[in-house]
Structures are given as structure tokens and as C-alpha cells.
Amino acid sequence: MSALEAARIARLSDSAYYIPDFITEDEESKLLQKINSVPPPRWTQLSHRRLQTWPSTLSKSNTLLSAPLPAWLQDPIIHPRLEALGCFADSPHQGPNHVLINEYQPGQGIMPHEDGPAYYPLVVTVSIGAPIVLDIYEKSGGGEESGCLDRTPRFRVLQEPRSLLITTAGLYTQYLHGIEERLRDEELGREGICNWELLGNAKVYSAGFYDRKTRISLTYRDVLKVAKVGNSMRFLTAGR
Ligand SMILES: O=C(O)CCC(=O)C(=O)O
Structure with missing residues (x-):
């Protein structure tokens, strides 16, 4: 990831990179x-956000049915920009094959969680619409399900609209991440925000807070298990 060295979030060791105005x-x-003109069934309404999954949701065995991502999710984000960064060069499919689009209204968020074993341990997030703070928590033992989560974030990353955040390595495997359900993100500054020095326009946040607006994230990942359509048809018809 040498092309990314200037984007490394130093306080997160070698596990995260931030690029404003990506x-x-x-x-x-x-x-x-594009996101707002898809047919309504493309959206899954969850209790605290809504979600689109491209090209499709994973099966129960965490398998993706092989299909290309739509062109508007590929260009220009994957081709040429992520390719130029080389961040997926070592992933099994040498590129992302799956995109989740999450929309958060003010007051909405996502519980602390980890992304788990379905994916190569690398998540690339493009933020659009408005800024948001991503909280990163120490797992402190058993993780989210065990109820052992320390509810004070260990790190906070401010994601500006149009920015790129890459999380990988220890940050993927040893921490949880989440977005607090609140109307305002506060305590913004060099102390509390670990990518402050890398922000494109820190002046916008000089008051130390902003009121949330609708923010959308596009998270690009490489799903490890991929089934070709022919194979899945054989699987479906086996035993008939
Ligand atoms: O919206 C975000 O930036 C976080 C999304 C997320 O954590 C996820 O899709 O697993």
C-alpha cells in the first residue's frame, strides 16, 4: 500500500487510510x-437505517452469486481510482465484488459490530451527502454478542462527504465499529478525531460540532466465496 502512505491515519497504526475529496x-x-432512483424494492428498510446490497445479498453460507457490479458503482471509484491505489491487489479477486449502500437520516446509526469472515479483511468506504463520525471500539474480550463491549470509543474517524476511508488489518479483526444514533456530532478537533490532520477542510468543523444531515456510505468489499450461476443451478437441481 505504498501509494497510500500519505493517507495513513497515524494514530491507527497501519490499519487505516483516509483520502478527502476522493x-x-x-x-x-x-x-x-443513481442511488435515489433505484426501484423501491432495492432498499431494505432496517430499524435504524436503510440499505441497498449490490449485486445481491450473500447466501446463508456467506456465498455471493457471481455477477458484475453495475457500471455506476464501478466507474470512477473502482476504475481507475481504487485500482490506482492498489488496495485490493492482494485480495482473492483482486478487486471488490460487493457493495453495501447504507443511508442514515439524522438520529440514525449502526450498532458496533465487526464485518466478519465473509469478506477479505479490507473495507473501502466512500461517504456522500454529509459528514459522519465513525466510532471504533475495543472488543474487550468477547465482542458485541457477549455484551463485553466498552461503550467508550477508542478512536473516532470523521468522514467528510466525498472522502474515502480504508480499514484493514488489526482494525478489521480486533475492533468493532459503529455510528452513534444522534442528531449532532460533537467534540470535533485534533484531540478527539484521529484523522483530523488528514481532513480536506477542517475549518468547516472549527465550531467543534455539526448537525447531522442525510449521509450515505458505499462500502466496497471482496466476498471470499463466490459461486458461478452454472454451479449454483447444479446445486439447486441436485437430488431432484
Ligand atoms: O456507513 C458506514 O460508514 C459503516 C457501514 C458499516 O459499518 C457496514 O456496512 O458494516
């Missing part, structure tokens, strides 16, 4: 337009 305002508008 996409342009025009590209952000086009993405918002």
Missing part, C-alpha cells in the same frame, strides 16, 4: 441520483 462534487451528485 470523488468530485459532480460525481457525488451522479451517485446520489
Whole structure:
């Protein structure tokens, strides 16, 4: 990841990278337009956010049915920008094959969790629409399900609109991440925000807070198990 050295979030060791203005305002508008014009069934309404899954949801065995991502999720994010960074060069499919699109209204969020074994341990997040703070928690033993989670975030990452955040290595396997359900993100500054020095426009946050607006994330991942359509048809018809 040497091309990424300038984007390394030093306080997160070699586990995270942040690039402001990864996409342009025009590209952000086009993405918002695409995301908001999909047929309504494409959205899954969850209790605290809504979600699109591309190209499809994983099976119970964490397998992805092989299918290309739509062109608007590939260009320009994957081709040429992620390719130029080389961040998926060592992943099994040498590129992302799965994208989750999460939309959060003010007051919404996502419980602390880990992304788990379905994916190569690398998540690339493009943020659009508005800023948001991602909280990173120490697992302190058993993780989310065990109820052992220390509810004070160990790190806080401010994601500006149009930015790219890459999380990998220890941050993927040894920490949980989540977004607090709140209307305002506060205590913004060099002390509390671990990527403060890398922000594109820290002045916007000089008051130390902002009120949340609708924020959308596109998280790109490489699903480890992929089934070809022919194989899955054989699987479905076996035993008939
Ligand atoms: O919206 C985000 O930035 C976080 C999304 C997330 O944690 C997930 O999809 O697992």
C-alpha cells in the first residue's frame, strides 16, 4: 500500500487510510441520483437505517452469486481510482465484488459490530451527502454478542462527504465499529478525531460540532466465496 502512505491515519497504526475529496462534487451528485432512483424494492428498510446490497445479498453460507457490479458503482471509484491505489491487489479477486449502500437520516446509526469472515479483511468506504463520525471500539474480550463491549470509543474517524476511508488489518479483526444514533456530532478537533490532520477542510468543523444531515456510505468489499450461476443451478437441481 505504498501509494497510500500519505493517507495513513497515524494514530491507527497501519490499519487505516483516509483520502478527502476522493470523488468530485459532480460525481457525488451522479451517485446520489443513481442511488435515489433505484426501484423501491432495492432498499431494505432496517430499524435504524436503510440499505441497498449490490449485486445481491450473500447466501446463508456467506456465498455471493457471481455477477458484475453495475457500471455506476464501478466507474470512477473502482476504475481507475481504487485500482490506482492498489488496495485490493492482494485480495482473492483482486478487486471488490460487493457493495453495501447504507443511508442514515439524522438520529440514525449502526450498532458496533465487526464485518466478519465473509469478506477479505479490507473495507473501502466512500461517504456522500454529509459528514459522519465513525466510532471504533475495543472488543474487550468477547465482542458485541457477549455484551463485553466498552461503550467508550477508542478512536473516532470523521468522514467528510466525498472522502474515502480504508480499514484493514488489526482494525478489521480486533475492533468493532459503529455510528452513534444522534442528531449532532460533537467534540470535533485534533484531540478527539484521529484523522483530523488528514481532513480536506477542517475549518468547516472549527465550531467543534455539526448537525447531522442525510449521509450515505458505499462500502466496497471482496466476498471470499463466490459461486458461478452454472454451479449454483447444479446445486439447486441436485437430488431432484
Ligand atoms: O456507513 C458506514 O460508514 C459503516 C457501514 C458499516 O459499518 C457496514 O456496512 O458494516
